[in-house]
Every structure is written in C-alpha cells, then in structure tokens.
Amino acid sequence: MGLDELNDDVTNAYSNLDDDLSVSLDRETRTELAMLSAVFGTDDVDDLLQRGVHMLFRSTVDTGDMDFQLRGAYDVTYDEYLAGMTYDEMTGQDQYPQRDDERRYQM
Template identity: 55%
Template sequence: MSLEELVADIEHTYGEMGESAAVSLDRETRNELALLAAAYEPDELDELVRRGAHMLFQTAVETGNLDFHLRSAYDVTYDEYLSGMTYDEMAGGGGPPDRDDTRRYQF
C-alpha cells in the first residue's frame, strides 16, 4: 500500500459517510452513552459521538497508535499523510546525492 492508496481510501470512506453515519450500539456502549449524556447534558446525543471520535483520534495520534496502524497497512505515517509526501520523497528520493570526488574540495 502507499500514500496514494491511503488518500484514495480516506476520500472514498468520506464520500460514503455523507453528513451522517448510522451506528449500531451494543449494550455496553448504550450504557456508557447514557451515562455521558446524563453527566454532560448535550443538546443532542450526536454531540457526544462527535466528541468521542475526536478524542479517539487525538489519543491515537498522541500515542503513536495511528502511525503504527498506518505504517502496517499503508507504509506511511500521519505526518507523511499531512504533508502529502513520504519521508523518502522529502529527503530527495533515496540515497545521498552523487558527488564528483575530483571536485569535492575545490572552491
């Protein structure tokens, strides 16, 4: 996999979701969501789900968990995704530049 494939997968999933996503909840999740709703008193339960997604994303980035999964699946990191290029591309595409050793120390 590659950076281009990651971008394509993200764009595809983003397009499929649209403005809302239907999510099925198990018993434990419903209980936790109900407790959070009682404590935070949001206008809509959707707000708690959005906060949960933001918190999961932030935690995954901060702990390196997102990078681990991205590297495993796409061989890129979140920083590479944000910049739009891999570390190899940032460094010039590979090894050190070719040098003309006969002129190396000439000024």
C-alpha cells in the same frame, strides 16, 4: 501500498459517509452514552458521538498507534500523509541510486 493509496482510501471512505449515519448500539455502549449524556447535561447524543470520535482520533495519534497502523498497511506515517510526501521524498534520499556495499571497499 503507499501515500497515493492512502489518499484514495481516505477520500473513498469520506465520500461513503452519509450525513445521517445510523449506528446500532449494544447495551454497554448505550449505558455509557446515557451516563455521558447525564454528566454533560445534554440530550444531543450526536454531539457526544462527535466528541468520542475526536477523542479516539486524538488518542490514536498521540499514542503512536495511528503511525503503527499506517506503517503496516500503507508504509507511511501520519506526518507523511499530512505533508503529502514520504520522508525519503522530503530529504531527497529517493533520488540517488542505492550503494552496492559489497563492492564498496574492493580495490
């Protein structure tokens, strides 16, 4: 897989998200959400869920877990995804044929 497949998968996932996303909560999540609601003084649970998604995303990017997961599944990094091209495409390394190291020093 590569950058094109990742772009397709992200586009498909985005289009599959409904405006009214229904999520069932387990007891632990419900308790934590209630605590956060009380701490931030809000009754808008949607706002807290949005903050949670932003925080998880940021944490995943900052710790390198995003790159690890992307490299394993798509063989690209998050920076490559944002740039729209791989590092090899950026540096031009994919334009040259591979060297044959076995015959390189033969006379």
